[in-house]
Amino acid sequence: MKENKIKNAEKIIDLNEVFSEKIPRELLHIYEKEYIKKIARCNRFLSAADSVKKDAMRIDAKSVNVGSVVNYSSKLWKKLGAEMQGSIGKETKKFVSCITPDGAELNMKAFDACDRLAVIVDKTGAVSTMIIDRLRRYALGSGYDVVSCICSLDGKTVEHIIVPELSFGAFSSEHYHRILPKKERRVFASRFHTKDSELYKNRINFSLKAYRSLMNEAFDSLIGAQAEERKINYIFDSIVDVYDAVTEIIESI
Known part of the structure; x- marks a missing residue:
């Protein structure tokens, strides 16, 4: 023992x-x-x-012609031929981008189902967020479900939207979120600015x-x-x- x-x-x-x-x-x-x-x-x-970017967006928004934004958004929505569904659509929020050691990465596969993709090229996001927000409201108000793609930097701002039933998407293109020409319709934010934009x-x-x-x-x-x-x-x-x-x-x- x-x-x-x-x-x-x-x-x-x-x-x-x-x-x-x-x-x-x-x-x-x-x-x-x-x-x-x-x-x-x-x-x-x-x-x-995020703070600096929001400051740039705020300054850039001063010279935006809101009337032009409203007219463009309205015409674009009408061209989709979306009929009223008699109800309010459901919104789903998701992230399609993330911050990684390799940079800001974007999952473009999320937009593969979009036969029609409106791309707003906007370095600050002042114009693109206005257009995308109006399109989002039009879709929800007409009874279509919307996938709202949230900014990975602040976790709040809706940067892109997808309307699955219409095979339509609206995409905000800037330095970290760029898209190659394919089946999208591209518009530049500069067309929605007044001459005052030169001041800023x-x-x-x-x-x-x-x-x-x-x-x-x-x-x-x-x-x-x-x-x-x-x-x-x-x-x-x-x-x-x-x-x-x-x-x-x-x-x-």
Whole structure:
């Protein structure tokens, strides 16, 4: 009995050695802290980028001819030949884009079912959000279900819409969301602006440059966070090896 106890004690000592040698706890804490720091840094830059972009949109909206926006939206909706359904449509909100270490990625497959796609090329979103919001209201008011694609930066703004029953979509195209010419109808936001737009041109361009710079910093932060995550995962993979070693020791007792 005494000999068995001694052997078991020796096994316990070996078990402690396995954990201390193969799991670098201090490194794990360092990597976790760095990961949290980089994610927090990314969030700060994204928040700043969103603020700058909204400022550019607000300035750009000052020179928008709202009457032209209303007329265009109304004519575009009428061309779809959508009949009144006698009810109110249902709105579904979803994300078709996301912020990644590789940049702002867009899932264009979401628009594959759109035989007709209206693309509004708008660097600030001041015009495109107005047009898309009106089309969204027309569709819902006429009884058609609408898929509203939400901005991944602020989680609120409707950037694009899809009306499945009409095989129609409206897409806001800007620096991070671009679409290749195919079956869409393209219109440029500049046609909806008055001559006053020249007064704000330099300020808007400066804001957009700052916006892209802030976004790039956010992407870099995510790249750093991804690197830290790989280090953490490597350590956790070693933990699996430790438990395999522990299992062998337990089975040998």
